[in-house]
Amino acid sequence: MNALEQQYRRALRLYPAEWRRSNEDVVVGTLLDAAEHEDRSIPRRGEIANLVLNAVNSRLTRVPSLSRAARDTAATTALAVGAAVALTSAMQLEAGTGAVRAFDPDIATLGPFTSPTVVVYGLWLGAFFAAIAGFRGTARASVAATIPAAVASRLIADAEGMFGRPTWTFLALLIALALLVVSGSPGRRWPAFVSTFLAATAVLLSVNAQTASAFQNPFWMDAPGFLGWFPALTLAAAAGVFARRQRALATAALVVTLPFTAAAVVNGGISQAASYALLVALGLVVVCAAPRLFGWRLTLERR
Amino acid sequence: MREPTFLVLAALLEGPKHGYALLSAVNDLSDGRVNLQVGTLYGALDRLSRSGWVMESGTEIVDGRHRRYFTLTDTGARALAEETARVTARANKAAALLAQHRKGFAL
Numbered sequence: 001m002n003a004l005e006q007q008y009r010r011a012l013r014l015y016p017a018e019w020r021r022s023n024e025d026v027v028v029g030t031l032l033d034a035a036e037h038e039d040r041s042i043p044r045r046g047e048i049a050n051l052v053l054n055a056v057n058s059r060l061t062r063v064p065s066l067s068r069a070a071r072d073t074a075a076t077t078a079l080a081v082g083a084a085v086a087l088t089s090a091m092q093l094e095a096g097t098g099a100v101r102a103f104d105p106d107i108a109t110l111g112p113f114t115s116p117t118v119v120v121y122g123l124w125l126g127a128f129f130a131a132i133a134g135f136r137g138t139a140r141a142s143v144a145a146t147i148p149a150a151v152a153s154r155l156i157a158d159a160e161g162m163f164g165r166p167t168w169t170f171l172a173l174l175i176a177l178a179l180l181v182v183s184g185s186p187g188r189r190w191p192a193f194v195s196t197f198l199a200a201t202a203v204l205l206s207v208n209a210q211t212a213s214a215f216q217n218p219f220w221m222d223a224p225g226f227l228g229w230f231p232a233l234t235l236a237a238a239a240g241v242f243a244r245r246q247r248a249l250a251t252a253a254l255v256v257t258l259p260f261t262a263a264a265v266v267n268g269g270i271s272q273a274a275s276y277a278l279l280v281a282l283g284l285v286v287v288c289a290a291p292r293l294f295g296w297r298l299t300l301e302r303r
Numbered sequence: 304m305r306e307p308t309f310l311v312l313a314a315l316l317e318g319p320k321h322g323y324a325l326l327s328a329v330n331d332l333s334d335g336r337v338n339l340q341v342g343t344l345y346g347a348l349d350r351l352s353r354s355g356w357v358m359e360s361g362t363e364i365v366d367g368r369h370r371r372y373f374t375l376t377d378t379g380a381r382a383l384a385e386e387t388a389r390v391t392a393r394a395n396k397a398a399a400l401l402a403q404h405r406k407g408f409a410l
Contacts, residue, residue, distance in 0.1 A: 023345065029368035030322030031341050037323070047340055054342035058349070 004041055005032060011048045014055035060183040068184075073252035075184030079143065080193045081256055082177040083128035084200035086121040089170070093117075107162075115162045116153040120146050120174065127181075128197065132190045143181040150174055169266050176259035304386045307339055307347055312356065312383040315375035319360045322370065348373060356382055 008031045012024050031047070038044065093114050127142035150171045157165040186193075307329070314320060314328035322344060329339050351357040356379030361372045375383075 019349075025369040026322065026362070026371045027341060027345050029370055030326070030344070032368055033323035034326060034341060037327075044340075047342075050340040051342040054346045057346065 002041075004035060004043070007043060007048070008032070008051075011051040012055070014052055015058055019058055060179070067251075070251040070255070071184035072187060073184075074255045075181045076187040076193065077196055077252050077256045078177045078180035079127060079131055079139065079186050080196035081200045082143070082146075082174060082181065083124050084197050084204055085174065085177070086124035088201060088204040090118065090121040115157040115165060117150070117157070117166045120149045120153055120166075123149060124174070128193065131186050132193055134188070134190075136186055136188070139186060140182055143178045146178050147175050150178075169263050173259045173263045176262070177256070180256060180259075304382070306333075306337065307343060308351065309383070309386060309390075310337055310339075311344070311347055311351065312375060312379055315357060315373060315379070316383070319372040319374045321372050325373070351379065355379070 005028060008028050009024070012020060012027060015024070031043075034044070035041070123142050123146045127139040127146075130136075130142060131139035150166075154166055154168065154171055156162075310329040310332050311325060313332055314325055317328065320328060322341065326339055326341070326344060329337055329344075348357060352359070352373075355376055357373045358376050359371055360374040363370050363372075
């Protein structure tokens with residue numbers, strides 16, 4: 001095995017094991033054929049990155065057995081809900097900045113903002129407005145950019161000892177929502193975005209009002225005790241929608257609920273984790289088993 | 304239908320092809336404009352196989368390299384015919400509008 005083949009096989013390790021078993025040798029053969037015809041002993045420009053991207057895409061499209069309609073609806077819902085999370089978190093966090101500065105004028109901040117996470121919020125809101133304006137590609141790209149931005153913002157805030165450090169749970173929730181957006185195609189109808197955004201914002205603001213103050217606990221999902229209501233309500237809503245035979249919407253609601261439920265399990269403590277875990281399991285059973293139980297169409301083909 | 308998908312299906316009209324032969328055929332069909340990456344090609348072939356538009360039609364090993372041949376199915380040929388008709392109709396309409404535009408410009 002020469003160095004080029006080794007490089008190709010290393011890149012292909014990111015594909016699912018099942019895919020590699022049946023395709024790896026054939027794909028490596030084609031890569032080496034192309035290299036030989038182009039008289040190369042190193043990968044073509046962008047070739048390894050392309051393999052990595054296709055490997056990630058292959059995993060994203062294989063993990064959930066969702067129809068394209070369900071994935072697209074989940075992407076639409078996740079985009080609106082993510083923007084609502086960004087808006088409410090930004091409002092709550094930045095509202096505390098004045099109080100913090102009064103208490104400790106030397107505390108590290110990012111200019112007028114508490115931390116670089118403001119960039120993540122900005123990208124989410126930018127994506128939301130781009131989607132409403134019909135620029136769906138821009139919206140997806142902006143949401144995709146929130147993933148590295150979220151990780152970088154926490155690392156920078158840690159290094160600088162900033163007050164407004166987002167928790168990893170909070171960032172993981174935003175990243176999970178971003179992955180839902182990029183694994184589907186957000187819809188074209190702006191009323192769907194606006195109504196979901198307004199509903200999610202109303203829920204999050206009311207939740208924020210009931211939980212810890214912004215000064216002590218700026219990241220609302222770290223306050224235990226309330227978050228179980230959110231998945232419970234959305235599960236009930238999903239059941240209602242499902243009863244009306246809108247299966248894609250019901251599935252999407254369940255899928256978007258899962259990151260919130262997972263955050264509740266992480267932050268709610270042992271006693272609450274059991275009940276939330278039950279909700280998560282119920283959601284997973286419905287999401288995974290429903291296609292077989294009800295004979296949903298499983299194709300992931302984009303036409 | 305995206306352009307790479309269209310070109311892959313069109314390339315298979317000539318008969319069964321393996322991976323590298325498909326890459327070359329797509330490049331020729333697009334007059335050198337579309338230079339598919341191998342990862343993209345197999346991603347497209349995965350999707351096309353799942354939807355029944357192409358099927359595997361044999362494998363061979365040449366100089367120690369594995370080759371898998373792909374064939375266009377009847378369903379794939381129908382989808383390609385429909386897309387070709389759609390693209391042709393669109394191009395014809397645009398050509399007619401362009402002719403009108405030129406005429407208006409000349410006046």
